[in-house]
Amino acid sequence: MLVVIASINDPIARALVGLWAPLDCRLLTAADLSRVGWRCYVGTPSSSTAVVGGRMVDASDIDGVVTRLPSVLEHELVRIAPADRAYAAAEMSAFLTFWLSQLGCPVLNRPTATCLAGPGWRRERWAYEAALLGIPVGTVSRRADSAPPVRTQPATATVVGPRCLGQVSPSLAVRARQLADAASVDLLSVTFSGRQSGAAFLHADPWPDLAPPPVANAVLDYILGGAVHPARAGAP
Numbered sequence: 001m002l003v004v005i006a007s008i009n010d011p012i013a014r015a016l017v018g019l020w021a022p023l024d025c026r027l028l029t030a031a032d033l034s035r036v037g038w039r040c041y042v043g044t045p046s047s048s049t050a051v052v053g054g055r056m057v058d059a060s061d062i063d064g065v066v067t068r069l070p071s072v073l074e075h076e077l078v079r080i081a082p083a084d085r086a087y088a089a090a091e092m093s094a095f096l097t098f099w100l101s102q103l104g105c106p107v108l109n110r111p112t113a114t115c116l117a118g119p120g121w122r123r124e125r126w127a128y129e130a131a132l133l134g135i136p137v138g139t140v141s142r143r144a145d146s147a148p149p150v151r152t153q154p155a156t157a158t159v160v161g162p163r164c165l166g167q168v169s170p171s172l173a174v175r176a177r178q179l180a181d182a183a184s185v186d187l188l189s190v191t192f193s194g195r196q197s198g199a200a201f202l203h204a205d206p207w208p209d210l211a212p213p214p215v216a217n218a219v220l221d222y223i224l225g226g227a228v229h230p231a232r233a234g235a236p
Helices: 011-019 030-034 082-102 123-132 170-183 213-224
Strands: 002-005 025-028 049-052 055-058 064-067 155-160 163-165 187-192 201-205
Touching: 002 011, 011 025, 025 049, 030 049, 030 082, 064 213, 123 170, 123 201, 155 170, 155 213, 163 170, 163 213, 170 187, 170 201
Parallel strands: 002 025, 002 064
Antiparallel strands: 049 055, 155 163, 155 187, 187 201
């Protein structure tokens, strides 16, 4: 079974669950965290149970997890009294951090103390880490008004485990992988100012668009070990 953790309003997550339906893929939302059926045992995660899509499942049956939430969103806790939602969201986020850290299956991306999926860095921190790696970095700025027109044609490389997808030069693919390693993540999109060697880093996103079939296929292969599966998207 595959699990996608996401907001109830995440269309990419829902599309992914539909694509992987033959593999018993289910969506875990904030609503599941307040349902009866959760059991979590320290040191023996395989004995734990979870509630996914309203149904109780054994943790040992979960083959992989894709997390698309930085934290539990309090406005989605509609079963919790409004005055208690902020506290409940913080507690649920802490619990999910522990639960995901205990799972022995692949988790994209592993949680940290500040985020359920990766390091939770802001744009400036990503730029700083890229600079430490010797990657040219474009100017990082924030504007209160509308963004200025883009004068370049950005190119994005998507890291999935050891693979790097996207129409960028081999040297940029290596740099994207280096940045993913620095952040200790296995799922990351890195956008450069162009696709040729020497292009500057613009920004990174630990929640890349998983809709393109090559990306969805690469994620599935990473989770399930590279076998061919009936839920594959149409691209070869």
